[in-house]
Amino acid sequence: MSLYSEQEVNANERFSIINGSYATVGISIVSNFAPLFVLRALHATSQEVALLNSLPALMAIVATWLGALWMSAVQSKKKFCVRASFVARFFYILLATVPFFVHGSALALVVVLLIAIMNFPQSFTALSWQSLIADLVPDDHRAHFFSVRNRITTFVGMLATLLPGIILQFFPVSSVPPYQAFFFVAALCSVMEIYYLIRHKEHVDQRPDRKSPVILNPKMFVVFLRRPTYRRFVIGAVIFNVGWQMAWPLFNIFQIKYAGATAIWVSSFTVANQISQIVTYMYWGKLSEKFGNSITLAIACFGMAVSPVLTMLSTGMVYLVIINLLTGTFVAGVNVLQFNHLLDVAPQEHRTAYIAHFNIVMGFVGFIAPEIGVNLLSWISMDPAMIVSSLLRAGGGLFFFFVVAKAIVSHRGNTTASL
Secondary structure, three states, X not given: OOOOOXXXXXXXXXXXXXXXXXXXXXXXXXXXXXXXXHXXXXXXXXXXXXXXHXXXXXXXXXXXXXXXHHHOOOOOHHHHHXXXXXXXXXXXXXXXXXXXXXXXXXXXXXXXXXXXXXXHHHHHHHHHHHHHHHHHOOHHHHHHHHHHHHHHHHHHHHHHHHHHHHHHOOOOOOOOHHHHHHHHHHHHHHHHHHHHHHOOOOOHHHOHHHOOOOOOOHHHHHHHOOOHHHHHHHHHHXXXXXXXXXOHHHHHHHHHHHOOOOHHHHHHHHHHHHHHHHHHHHHHHHHHHHHOHHHHHHHHHHHHHHHHHHHOOOOXXXXXXXXXXXXXXXXXXXXXXXXXXXXXXXXHHHHHHXXXXXXXXXXXXXXXXXXXXXXXXXXXXXXXXXXXXXXXXHHHXXXXXXXXXXXXXXXXXXXXXXX
């Protein structure tokens, strides 16, 4: 039975959507325009672009571990999340002001390092928010809530990507001040993000997991993987995410360096991707209710497997927009279903620790995969590297379809498995 009344659940869902919308503005500006900023305005190298993807993941590994330890002792997940969010969003101001103090070739590396360090408190934010929202939103609300929330925040992210992209067209590609202005806008939005996070209603003294917290240590990493349903899910997620994330720097390099995309085209790629996400979020939620998370997640993985192969076929801008429009359909599925699947296979009494465990594993993947992608680019060129990415994504889909889904069906009803 939920600890929260229907009115409290509705209020928390509403505040979460507003909070997520403001957060998305800042995150969209930084994540979508940082590669363009460091490549075009700051003339970064391919290795620095790879570090832009891998270093934040390295920070996430350490931060998630520490976050799991600290959260086992905190009384309020909401307060923890608020403090972490404040520190993380302060980095938007640092990104906006650092060009005043650092100049020349060092600026690109400093920006990359700031974004990496920012991911340290951001990882605390993500871990505490995931654990908090799992408490605040009942299981039977979750699929619908995340579908609605993701659809709205994706629409906001689309606007936060499209408008800066249009504005940047009026400035030289190497102009730094426009990016500084957008980072300041992100910082302003973060004030409202934190305000609506504070407004969430949390019953601090009645949380069921306060009685038996689990603290992550090296032994627990092995113990957690002894849970069969969770272990199979993690293996499938690792296979898929290596293939997914190794292509992130490759897409940036291909679109900006190979295809010569300007700010408006980079925005168009993201907007096309987000439009299809907005349209299909609800569809994935309904599909998962009918066929289960595992099979539906496998379908999303298969859809994303074709993206790298199709992307490398042409450098035409309109073509790349169409490919991003197609890809967004399956990105929506992965975004909704991977987290839902994690909540399904993580026991409620130790959910925070399992979320932390999974985030640390994904942090290792996020650190290693971009480096794999860039090294493959230098060893075997762009096209073969993209093919490797497609094969790994498809491999993850096959694992979810034939191994994870079968295991979930055979263990259905067994909700009391031990650690």
